[in-house]
Each structure stands twice: as C-alpha cells, then as structure tokens.
Amino acid sequence: MELVHVTAGYPGKTVFQDLCLQLPDAGAVALMGPSGFGKTTLLRLIGGLLRPESGEITGIQGKKISFLFQEDRLLPWATAEKNVALVSDEDKARYWLSRMEIENAAQYPAQMSGGMQRRVALARAMAFGGDILILDEPFKGLDEALRERIAGRIRDVFPLTILSVHDKAEAELMGAAIIQLDQ
Amino acid sequence: MKIFAIKPLRCLIVALFWLGIWYLAAYRINLPLILPGPVDTVKALIRLAQTLDFWKSTGYTLVRVIVGFSVAVILGAALGALCHFFALAEIFLSPLRTIIKATPVTSFIMLVLLWVAKGQVPAFISFLMVLPIVWTGMQGALSATDRNLLEMGAAYRFSFWKKLRWIYWPSVRPHFMASSMTGLGFAWKSGIAAEVIALPAFGVGSNLYNTKIYLEREELFAWTLTVILLSMALEMLLKKAVGRVRGGKA
Structure with a gap:
C-alpha cells in the first residue's frame, strides 16, 4: 500500500502536502505522533473516507476496510447488540461482544460507561470483517488490564491492521511496527 | 405543591x-349575546349533538382536514427530502415554498374557489397551509442529522434502507412530529376559515357563519368547543401513530 504525493485536508486547512508513505500489505502498523499531526486524517485517507486533493493511494482498491472511529459513533437508539448486528449478523455480533467482555448487550449506549461504549464500537469493527482493520485510538477509555486482554483478541484477526496510538506500549500490545509522524 | x-x-x-x-x-x-357562559355553551352543544346536521357537518369537516393534512404531510416530507438531497430541487422549489408561506390564507381561499368545487376548498387550503410547515421541518431535520453517524453508515456500507431506518428516521422523527403537530393546528384553523368563506353544504365553518348571521353566540361557542375537542383527539391519535412507527428506542 502506498500514498504517492498525496495532498489532503479539509476546507481551508491542508493537513498533508505532497505526502509519500509506504505501508506493508500485511501485519500491523501503528501511527504515532503528537495530537494535531494528522493521524486521524491519514487513517481517513487510507480508509477511503477522505479523498486526496491530489496524488493517489494504491493498494486499497477492492479491499474491504473496517474502520473504528476516534469517537464511538454508536446509534443511541439501538442496543449494543443491534449496533453490532447492523454491520454483520446476530451470531457474529454476540461473539464479538462477548470477546469484548460486554455482558449485557441489551443495553443502550447511554446506559453504558465510556469504556463499554468503546468496546461495543470495537466489537462492531471486528464483526464487520474485511481485509484491513483501521483503528483510531482503539484503547481510549480502557484500563491497562482490559487493554491487554482486548489487544490479544483483536490482533492478527485481519490481514492488515493500521492504528493510531498515543504511546508505544499500545503499539507493542498490538505487535505493530511504529511509524512516527513528526515532520 | x-x-x-x-x-x-x-x-x-x-x-x-x-x-x-x-x-x-x-x-x-x-349578556349571552356578548359572552355566553360555559353552562349555556354545553347546553347548546348537547342540543346540536341531537341533530343529524351536527354530525354530518362535523364529519365532513373532519374528513376535509384529515385529507388536506395527510396529503400535505406526505408531500411535505417528500419535498423536504428532495430539497435536502438535491441542491437543484432546493434552488427551483424554494421560491414556491416562500410564496405559499407568504400568501395570506384568504387570498388562497378566493383563488382556490375558482379552481375547485366549494366542498373541496377547505381540504385544499388545509393542505396548502400545512405543506410548507412539514416541508421546512423535514428539510431542517434532515440537515441536522448527525454527520458522524452518516459517515459511520457509509464506512460500514449501510444500504439506503438501513440508513433510512436506523440513522435518518430516528434523527428526523422528533422534528417531523413537532412540525406535524404544528401543522395539524393550522390545518384545523385554515380548513374552517375556508369553510366560513366557501360555505359548503355541510361543514363546521358553514355553521359558524350561520351563527354570525343569526347571532347565535351559544352555538358559536359550541361549534368552537367541538373543533377544539376534535383537534385534541386527532393530535392524540397522531402522537400514537407516530409512536408506533418509531425507530427503536428513539
């Protein structure tokens, strides 16, 4: 997968100018860097949610990409189980919710803690399946013990996982090679 | 307390x-001619309710209001969606909405009297008064739908129907409900105003007009009370109907 001379951003704000970056086709890659350096923008570009103004991204055509957003983006009017089942089926939803240690899947997001909501969002991304898993700050709101358990269950499930993290330990939990975004 | x-x-x-x-x-x-009391009004209502004319007039008015309101809600929702999703539709149709909103109801009544039979005027007027309310409400509600959820739906390849059922409808429902409720009040008021002017054979408005001619103040209040009660009943029914087709917990 390669980003070739990509310029991208949002109206009135260019985030990347002529960016060139090569990523492996398999394994796990973690993007690290201070806030505001464009980790989320880069993930959105790779995920096809943001189109580059110029340049191109190769190696993602025809691939099914599962995306965990920085915000949980759960449907407030659907139960945890329904939120996950909407992108897969009920069996897969139940499986991944139990893997994410969600005991009461009949709860609505507002009835859950921030950490639980994060795990439901993770369950949804896992249940969707595909070729590439993109995780934007996947462990946000999870305590250390839970991070370790969850990371063990989501790593190596997809052929390629690309994630953004704030600290090195999270990348190590996922066995990911680190790409430092600092220039 | x-x-x-x-x-x-x-x-x-x-x-x-x-x-x-x-x-x-x-x-x-x-002075009952100026302000009849509640007892006289209820007596007049009981007296009216014993006549066939009362039930026929109320029934006709009810049907006219429901027809005008229902068509306006369906068309208003469709136009709101059309203008939200297609910029060209908004450019071409928004002047029409502005004109309908700005035109006095009496002008419409006079104009529509030339186009359709006088029995159909009230339904048409109710329709015209409710249409821009629902149209604007629907368009505004669609614009206010959470962009993050829509992007989530796109990322997880939601079909059009899934998006409609699980993202748009639960977001739009409270606004749609509010504009429909507002519209229902307008449907009654404008429909009866149209009956007062068009004077169809049967209708609450025609009877209101007669009370003015014959100075029957108790009857005027009794007919008004009938309209208020019917309006409240219809509002309750509408709330229940919308509640039944709600999306999930929303």
Whole structure:
C-alpha cells in the first residue's frame, strides 16, 4: 500500500502536502505522533473516507476496510447488540461482544460507561470483517488490564491492521511496527 | 405543591380554574349575546349533538382536514427530502415554498374557489397551509442529522434502507412530529376559515357563519368547543401513530 504525493485536508486547512508513505500489505502498523499531526486524517485517507486533493493511494482498491472511529459513533437508539448486528449478523455480533467482555448487550449506549461504549464500537469493527482493520485510538477509555486482554483478541484477526496510538506500549500490545509522524 | 405532580389531577385543576374564570366573566357581563357562559355553551352543544346536521357537518369537516393534512404531510416530507438531497430541487422549489408561506390564507381561499368545487376548498387550503410547515421541518431535520453517524453508515456500507431506518428516521422523527403537530393546528384553523368563506353544504365553518348571521353566540361557542375537542383527539391519535412507527428506542 502506498500514498504517492498525496495532498489532503479539509476546507481551508491542508493537513498533508505532497505526502509519500509506504505501508506493508500485511501485519500491523501503528501511527504515532503528537495530537494535531494528522493521524486521524491519514487513517481517513487510507480508509477511503477522505479523498486526496491530489496524488493517489494504491493498494486499497477492492479491499474491504473496517474502520473504528476516534469517537464511538454508536446509534443511541439501538442496543449494543443491534449496533453490532447492523454491520454483520446476530451470531457474529454476540461473539464479538462477548470477546469484548460486554455482558449485557441489551443495553443502550447511554446506559453504558465510556469504556463499554468503546468496546461495543470495537466489537462492531471486528464483526464487520474485511481485509484491513483501521483503528483510531482503539484503547481510549480502557484500563491497562482490559487493554491487554482486548489487544490479544483483536490482533492478527485481519490481514492488515493500521492504528493510531498515543504511546508505544499500545503499539507493542498490538505487535505493530511504529511509524512516527513528526515532520 | 405535590398535588400538581399528578398529571390528571393537575389537568383537572387547571381546566376548572379556567372554566371558573370563564363562568365568572360571563356572569359579570351577564349578556349571552356578548359572552355566553360555559353552562349555556354545553347546553347548546348537547342540543346540536341531537341533530343529524351536527354530525354530518362535523364529519365532513373532519374528513376535509384529515385529507388536506395527510396529503400535505406526505408531500411535505417528500419535498423536504428532495430539497435536502438535491441542491437543484432546493434552488427551483424554494421560491414556491416562500410564496405559499407568504400568501395570506384568504387570498388562497378566493383563488382556490375558482379552481375547485366549494366542498373541496377547505381540504385544499388545509393542505396548502400545512405543506410548507412539514416541508421546512423535514428539510431542517434532515440537515441536522448527525454527520458522524452518516459517515459511520457509509464506512460500514449501510444500504439506503438501513440508513433510512436506523440513522435518518430516528434523527428526523422528533422534528417531523413537532412540525406535524404544528401543522395539524393550522390545518384545523385554515380548513374552517375556508369553510366560513366557501360555505359548503355541510361543514363546521358553514355553521359558524350561520351563527354570525343569526347571532347565535351559544352555538358559536359550541361549534368552537367541538373543533377544539376534535383537534385534541386527532393530535392524540397522531402522537400514537407516530409512536408506533418509531425507530427503536428513539
């Protein structure tokens, strides 16, 4: 997968100018860097949610990409189980919710803690399946013990996982090679 | 004031309070031609309810209002969606909405009287008054749909129907409900105003007009009370109907 001379951003704000970056086709890659350096923008570009103004991204055509957003983006009017089942089926939803240690899947997001909501969002991304898993700050709101358990269950499930993290330990939990975004 | 925490009791107390004010005002004025009291009004209503003409007039008005309102809600929702999703539709159709909103209802009534049979005028007027309300409400609600959820739906390849059922409808429902409720009030008011001017053979508005001619103030109040009760009943039915087709917990 390669980003070739990509310029991208949002109206009135260019985030990347002529960016060139090569990523492996398999394994796990973690993007690290201070806030505001464009980790989320880069993930959105790779995920096809943001189109580059110029340049191109190769190696993602025809691939099914599962995306965990920085915000949980759960449907407030659907139960945890329904939120996950909407992108897969009920069996897969139940499986991944139990893997994410969600005991009461009949709860609505507002009835859950921030950490639980994060795990439901993770369950949804896992249940969707595909070729590439993109995780934007996947462990946000999870305590250390839970991070370790969850990371063990989501790593190596997809052929390629690309994630953004704030600290090195999270990348190590996922066995990911680190790409430092600092220039 | 614990007593006000119980809703039915609160409603009863408030209703009795205002009935009391009405009664006292009528008693003080002591001129039924100017202000009939609640007792005289109820007596007049009972008297009217014993005639076939009352039920036929109420039935016709009810049908006209429901037809005008229903068509306006369906078309208003469709136009709101059309203008939200297609910029060109908004460019071409928004002047029409502005004109309908700005034109006085009486101008419409006079104009529509030339186009359709007078029995159909009230339904048409109700339709015209409700249309821009629902249209604007629907368009505004669609614009306010959470962009993050829509992007989530796109990322997880939601079909059009799944998006409609699980993202748009639950987001739009409260706004749609509010604009429909507002519209329902307008449908009654404008429909009956149209009946007063068009004077169809049967209709609450035609009877209201007659009460003016024959100075029957008790009947005027009785017909008005009928409209208020029907409007409240229809509003309750609408709330229940929308509640039944709601999306999930929303």
